[in-house]
Amino acid sequence: MTKRLHAILVSDLIRHSGFVIRTFAFLCVSAFIGGSMLSCDRTDSSKKQVVLYTSIDEPIARPIIDQFERQTGIDVLIVTDTEANKSIGLAEKLRAEKDRPRCDVWWGNEPFHTINLANEGLFQPYDSPSAADVPAMYRDPQKRWAGNALRARVFIQDAMRSFTGRLEGLGNGKGLAMARPTLGTTAGHVSAVYVVWGPDRADAFWRSMKSGGIALLGGNGPVAEAVGRKEFLYGITDNDDGANVRRTNPSVSMVPATLDGGAFMIPTTIALVANRPENADAKKLIDYLLSQEVEQKLIEAQFAGWSIRGGENQPKAMQIDYVEVARKMPEAVRRATAILEGREP
Amino acid sequence: MAVCFIAPLAWVVGIVVANPAAIAELKLDAFRMRLLARTIGYNAAVALVATVIAIPAAVVIGRGRGAGAKILLVLLPLSLLLPSIAFEYGWKQALRLAGLFPSPQSVGDISRCIWTLAAWLWPIPAALGALSLRRADASVLEQAALDGVLNRMTLRVLARPFAIAAAIVFVLASQEFAVFEPSGISVVATEVRMVFETGAYSSADNPITQTFGAAGGEPMGSTGQSARAAAAIVTAVPLTLLTFAIAGVVWFASRRLAVDGEIQIGRRSSALRPPAWVGWAAYAVIGLTSVLPIAAMVVSLQRRLDVTRIWNTFSPQMTGSLFLAVLAMIAAMAVSVGLLHRRRIGVIAMASICFLAGGQLLAIGLIRLFNRDATAFVYDTFLIAVLAYVSRYGWLALAAAATTWQRPWVSLREMAAIDGASPWQAVWRVILPLAWPMLLAAGLLVGVLSMTEVAATVLLSPQNPQPIVPMLLGWVHLQRYDAMIEGTLLLSGAVIVPAMAIVSLVLFARRSAVALGRKN
Numbered sequence: 001m002t003k004r005l006h007a008i009l010v011s012d013l014i015r016h017s018g019f020v021i022r023t024f025a026f027l028c029v030s031a032f033i034g035g036s037m038l039s040c041d042r043t044d045s046s047k048k049q050v051v052l053y054t055s056i057d058e059p060i061a062r063p064i065i066d067q068f069e070r071q072t073g074i075d076v077l078i079v080t081d082t083e084a085n086k087s088i089g090l091a092e093k094l095r096a097e098k099d100r101p102r103c104d105v106w107w108g109n110e111p112f113h114t115i116n117l118a119n120e121g122l123f124q125p126y127d128s129p130s131a132a133d134v135p136a137m138y139r140d141p142q143k144r145w146a147g148n149a150l151r152a153r154v155f156i157q158d159a160m161r162s163f164t165g166r167l168e169g170l171g172n173g174k175g176l177a178m179a180r181p182t183l184g185t186t187a188g189h190v191s192a193v194y195v196v197w198g199p200d201r202a203d204a205f206w207r208s209m210k211s212g213g214i215a216l217l218g219g220n221g222p223v224a225e226a227v228g229r230k231e232f233l234y235g236i237t238d239n240d241d242g243a244n245v246r247r248t249n250p251s252v253s254m255v256p257a258t259l260d261g262g263a264f265m266i267p268t269t270i271a272l273v274a275n276r277p278e279n280a281d282a283k284k285l286i287d288y289l290l291s292q293e294v295e296q297k298l299i300e301a302q303f304a305g306w307s308i309r310g311g312e313n314q315p316k317a318m319q320i321d322y323v324e325v326a327r328k329m330p331e332a333v334r335r336a337t338a339i340l341e342g343r344e345p
Numbered sequence: 346m347a348v349c350f351i352a353p354l355a356w357v358v359g360i361v362v363a364n365p366a367a368i369a370e371l372k373l374d375a376f377r378m379r380l381l382a383r384t385i386g387y388n389a390a391v392a393l394v395a396t397v398i399a400i401p402a403a404v405v406i407g408r409g410r411g412a413g414a415k416i417l418l419v420l421l422p423l424s425l426l427l428p429s430i431a432f433e434y435g436w437k438q439a440l441r442l443a444g445l446f447p448s449p450q451s452v453g454d455i456s457r458c459i460w461t462l463a464a465w466l467w468p469i470p471a472a473l474g475a476l477s478l479r480r481a482d483a484s485v486l487e488q489a490a491l492d493g494v495l496n497r498m499t500l501r502v503l504a505r506p507f508a509i510a511a512a513i514v515f516v517l518a519s520q521e522f523a524v525f526e527p528s529g530i531s532v533v534a535t536e537v538r539m540v541f542e543t544g545a546y547s548s549a550d551n552p553i554t555q556t557f558g559a560a561g562g563e564p565m566g567s568t569g570q571s572a573r574a575a576a577a578i579v580t581a582v583p584l585t586l587l588t589f590a591i592a593g594v595v596w597f598a599s600r601r602l603a604v605d606g607e608i609q610i611g612r613r614s615s616a617l618r619p620p621a622w623v624g625w626a627a628y629a630v631i632g633l634t635s636v637l638p639i640a641a642m643v644v645s646l647q648r649r650l651d652v653t654r655i656w657n658t659f660s661p662q663m664t665g666s667l668f669l670a671v672l673a674m675i676a677a678m679a680v681s682v683g684l685l686h687r688r689r690i691g692v693i694a695m696a697s698i699c700f701l702a703g704g705q706l707l708a709i710g711l712i713r714l715f716n717r718d719a720t721a722f723v724y725d726t727f728l729i730a731v732l733a734y735v736s737r738y739g740w741l742a743l744a745a746a747a748t749t750w751q752r753p754w755v756s757l758r759e760m761a762a763i764d765g766a767s768p769w770q771a772v773w774r775v776i777l778p779l780a781w782p783m784l785l786a787a788g789l790l791v792g793v794l795s796m797t798e799v800a801a802t803v804l805l806s807p808q809n810p811q812p813i814v815p816m817l818l819g820w821v822h823l824q825r826y827d828a829m830i831e832g833t834l835l836l837s838g839a840v841i842v843p844a845m846a847i848v849s850l851v852l853f854a855r856r857s858a859v860a861l862g863r864k865n
Contacts, residue, residue, distance in 0.1 A: 051808065058816070058819045058820060059820070059823070059826060059828065077808060077811060079806060079808065079811075080815075080816075080819045081542075081806075081815075081819065082526060082527075082803070082818050082819055082821070082822070088542075088543040089542040089543050092542055092543055092570070092573070093542070093806070095569075095570070096570040096712075096716065097716070099718070100716075100718060100721055100724075100725075102725060102808060180529075182543075217449060217529065218449055218450070218527075218528065218529025219529070219822070221822060222449050222528075222529070225446075225824065226448065226449070229446055229448075231448055
């Protein structure tokens, strides 16, 4: 192609493409500026926003937070994690951000990680007026965290399982299922066993479970679903997971898993994160999350089973030191996991 | 480019070097062998299934002409660009509606995961196979048709591109954890995430983290993010090395494929057109793999599909995802423009290595690099997410820019130089006006992939703005949840428009390039 033809071609293309390029550039810049404004709108310090890290199931937490936002006009950014990582993943995120925390309020679905985080200095004291009627067993004496609404560890079974079905289940190793002890509330339950019984009796117990063919699944939800599908006779899980399965399979029944004469109760726990700028809105959120109104919502949603403040049909709670349970949790989980997974030397 | 492609990788290596205990774990013991074998086995099965179901579409697009092939040509990339979450949750709903509930980690559950990934990635072998058939010499195929061995010849032509595509599918599948994690199935991707985020292990006998939190009285995971990061990277090393080896083989094989011939467009003998049943089979695959999971989600909804309500519910997160996607697109295009000026093979190589390393390792490197006071302006803002997306997918934009260093673009550059244009003038006045459709398509592709990216997004968990993917991952374990379905459908819908724009731009760019080649 000659130089002249090339020049004609190129100039012709430029004449038509120049407008397109300029328009595209304008659109890109507009998108960038518009998007930046969208983003800056959320990071604007004058706009009230509270960042909440929560391991409460998101379908449960979101309506509660939405109500708070409507009532107060305060924007709450909910940060959660996947089911597999929920409790410990968020705790580790908080630890990783210790020097420059991005979270204002912590709302855990159990007290053990909360206690450990408080002992590491990640929470600051806040005496919420909503926690005034919370029993001492369920709040920190240094006011770094407080509990609201109680769940419990439960045994679940499919009551309509036939007699022969039960014999088959016992015979083929499908008798009992539990979540892997490294996860969430199961870790706390395992640790409570060691606290109450001591290491020798607890080890013997887990060895008997192992020899009996206990199955370890990926979470409390899968345990409940497996029992609901009649894959296992019994399961150890949380009451909210059992309630979820009962919605589709009403024949599933559950009773509190008692230890030392009482049910192992698990409060949700709320704390104010330390090393953050003073944020009155964060304290308002904490007051709200610790309120009886929220506790009632959690019970109505069948996430929690009972009020932390006592009431009717309350199972007898096991009297246990949650701080001791949290302190012994790592070692207890390591020992129990090694036994249940057949890695014990 | 250094921040996007070199810094994260360098920091990943630095993390391991700075943790001698992790270096000691660089060995193939029994656990690692089983983990690697499991991962290779599952993802090889994904590659095999994806390749097999891609055959009809490859034949229809490769040998066929007319509306049927063209429609398939458009549907193929749309299917690939749908988010993996849509396939994961959609197939879960489809099985639930069929009354099938595979036990977690059972053979049935593993098969579900394999099928889900294959249903997502099969367009890759279909596209490469079709491309190869279109490059094939039409006269050879016509002679084969006359000899009655057209099908055998077709399979011979498809063999090499299918092998390459299977390798690509294997690599992409091995980087996904969202499909396996809800069931507790242990593969390298799930182990890496569990080790980094929790310090615990998801499979029964992972010795890597048995030393974590074991000492009496120490809180679980208190060994710190640095040690966990090193352990997570070490967990991924064997598979990463295998991935690089596969990528090397694919690269050499694809270079041979690229010089086999030009794509032939225009009329071909009707004898080469596949029989009608092949066309129906191709459309059946599209329906089975893409339409069925979407339809299953729609049918599973227990409340009315109200677009206004869905948008009001998810608009903060959806706009967050769109914002990050647009920024990633602009950043990728800006980086690619730099490549228009000067050919830099090394940059493309680094970008490719970043992609092969996977989103999780990149995110770990970026978190460890920027989670400090001096770089809070990156870690606490949208910048870290954009960096992650450009690191992972920037190679697409760079590859598009790299094509302008091939024939016939080189001739244009030479002509411009003869006319006295400087390199930048040649770029702005000659190359860019002609290459913009291709670059824009690549940029849009980076944006779309960023919007649906899972691995890095979940680890980074951006807050300003907050994207939609982490929210959906928090619900994916639920058996049936309306909000999960609605959010997934919204994300899928948001992908369709830019995906169609990408297809249009690619077709336009292809025609322009062919016309340019003819003029030269």
